Amino acid sequence: xxxxxxxxxxxxxxxxxxxxxxxxxxxxxxxxxxxxxxxxxxxxxxxxxxxxxxxxxxxxxxxxxxxxxxxxxxxxxxxxxxxxxxxxxxxxxxxxxxxxxxxxxxxxxxxxxxxxxxxxxxxxxxxxxxxxxxxxxxxxxxxxxxxxxxxxxxxxxxxxxxxxxxxxxxxxxxxxxxxxxxxxxxxxxxxxxxxxxxxxxxxxxxxxxxxxxxxxxxxxxxxxxxxxxxxxxxxxxxxxxxxxxxxxxxxxxxxxxxxxxxxxxxxxxxxxxxxxxxxxxxxxxxxxxxxxxx
Numbered sequence: 001x002x003x004x005x006x007x008x009x010x011x012x013x014x015x016x017x018x019x020x021x022x023x024x025x026x027x028x029x030x031x032x033x034x035x036x037x038x039x040x041x042x043x044x045x046x047x048x049x050x051x052x053x054x055x056x057x058x059x060x061x062x063x064x065x066x067x068x069x070x071x072x073x074x075x076x077x078x079x080x081x082x083x084x085x086x087x088x089x090x091x092x093x094x095x096x097x098x099x100x101x102x103x104x105x106x107x108x109x110x111x112x113x114x115x116x117x118x119x120x121x122x123x124x125x126x127x128x129x130x131x132x133x134x135x136x137x138x139x140x141x142x143x144x145x146x147x148x149x150x151x152x153x154x155x156x157x158x159x160x161x162x163x164x165x166x167x168x169x170x171x172x173x174x175x176x177x178x179x180x181x182x183x184x185x186x187x188x189x190x191x192x193x194x195x196x197x198x199x200x201x202x203x204x205x206x207x208x209x210x211x212x213x214x215x216x217x218x219x220x221x222x223x224x225x226x227x228x229x230x231x232x233x234x235x236x237x238x239x240x241x242x243x244x245x246x247x248x249x250x251x252x253x254x255x256x257x258x259x260x261x262x263x264x265x266x267x268x269x270x271x272x273x274x275x276x277x278x279x280x281x282x283x284x285x286x287x288x289x290x291x292x293x294x
Contacts, residue, residue, distance in 0.1 A: 003261040006155045006230070008147075012273035015150075019280050020061040026287055027062065034287035035064040036120070036279070037086035040098045041079055041105060042072035047098045054096070057276045063283065066092055072102050079105055080113055087115045093290055094120030094283035099172065117289065120282035122146070122176070131179050139289075140282050145177035147274025148209060148230050149184075155263045157207055157228045159184040165202055167191045167218065167251070168211035173232050177209055210251035220256025229257055229264040232271050 027033040036058055040051045051067065058065040066089070068082040079101070086095045095118045101107050111123050119127055122142035130138040152159065164186040168174035174190060181188045191201050192212075202208055202222045208229045210218050215235035223229065233251030250267030258264055265271060 003229075003258045003264040004155075006151050006228075006263050006265045006270065008151060008265055008270040008273045011151065011154055012277040015277050016057070016061055016280065019277070019284055022284055023062040026284065026291070030287075030291060032091060033062050033064050034094070034283050035066060035089075035092040036283045037066045037068070037089065037092040037095045037118075038098060039068045039070070039079065039082050039086070039096070041070045041074050042102050044100070047100075051098055054276055054279065057280060061280055063280065064091065074102075074105075076105055076109070079110055083110060083113045087113075087118065092118065093287040094118050094279075096121050096279065097123075099123075118286060120279060120286055122282070123171070128171075128176065131176060131183075140285070141180065142172065142176045143278040143282065144173050144232065144271065144275045145180055146278040146282075147271055148173075148177050148232065149180050150274060150278065151230055151265060151271065152207065152228065155228060157263070159186045159207065162186045162206040163204055164188045164207040164209070165191055165205035166209045166211065167198070167202065168209075168213075168232075170211065173211040174209075177211070181207070181209075208252075212251050214251055215249045216251075216253040218252045218257070220253060220258070220260045223257060223260045225260055226262035227260070229261045230271060231265050231267050234267060234272060 023033055038051055040047060055065045086092050095114050097110055112125055114124055116124055116126055116139060119140055122140040127138040127140055130136045164181045166174050166178045169190050169192045178188050178190050189201055191198050199222045203224055205224060206227055208227055211232035213233055215237050229252055231250035231252040235249050236246050237249055239247040248268055
């Protein structure tokens with residue numbers, strides 16, 4: 001068996017074309033495009049790169065992007081003031097606080113300060129709480145987990161009644177995606193560093209979501225034949241054959257997994273493009289909601 005590739009780049013391109021058309025309709029109706037405000041604190045290269053990609057993505061679909069770039073030495077009060085400024089800006093419909101924040105900044109306070117109707121990254125405690133409650137719906141769900149669910153949907157994965165294993169329990173990916181899978185009536189197991197018999201847990205799964213940050217950790221012979229595998233990991237490893245001296249791999253050993261899985265994402269080109277796409281989608285949703293047309 002050779003797995004079917006779930007092409008996140010292709011799916012993201014299709015969705016962004018749809019978003020661009022809807023952005024155009026919004027701008028024509030309201031005289032200005034939807035706006036996304038981004039707050040970046042510090043000089044983390046990966047975070048800075050993500051912010052640049054998000055800004056370019058906004059430009060390509062016709063959205064307005066507003067950046068508040070603060071030094072690593074910024075105080076709690078200065079970061080809070082940046083959030084407040086975006087909260088109060090009527091041209092900004094969505095706010096993204098780039099994580100992680102420097103250690104001296106109270107992340108929970110900053111995320112809680114983002115206005116609920118502008119929380120397009122879906123990390124406000126109220127939105128996460130609503131996601132966890134049966135019969136309640138958050139205004140927004142986190143971008144990466146939402147992208148994972150979109151990939152599963154477009155791959156034709158049957159989630160209702162399926163055994164799903166999420167490897168990783170972060171607030172950014174593991175926990176929210178587990179809650180979203182439960183909403184789709186999957187039976188979900190969350191695995192982590194203390195899990196006993198991790199290989200056995202993965203081997204019983206119809207759906208595997210890998211989000212642990214360990215390169216090539218999950219091997220092909222761990223998988224149940226025909227399983228759907230979504231690899232969220234993006235890990236840099238040395239590679240003398242690459243002009244950069246390194247390359248990116250996922251948390252799943254793709255070369256072995258592709259021989260066992262029924263469908264699988266690649267790294268890069270899987271979940272990554274979907275994360276920014278879902279952020280754009282949430283921002284557009286926020287703009288229409290503000291206009292009373294959600």
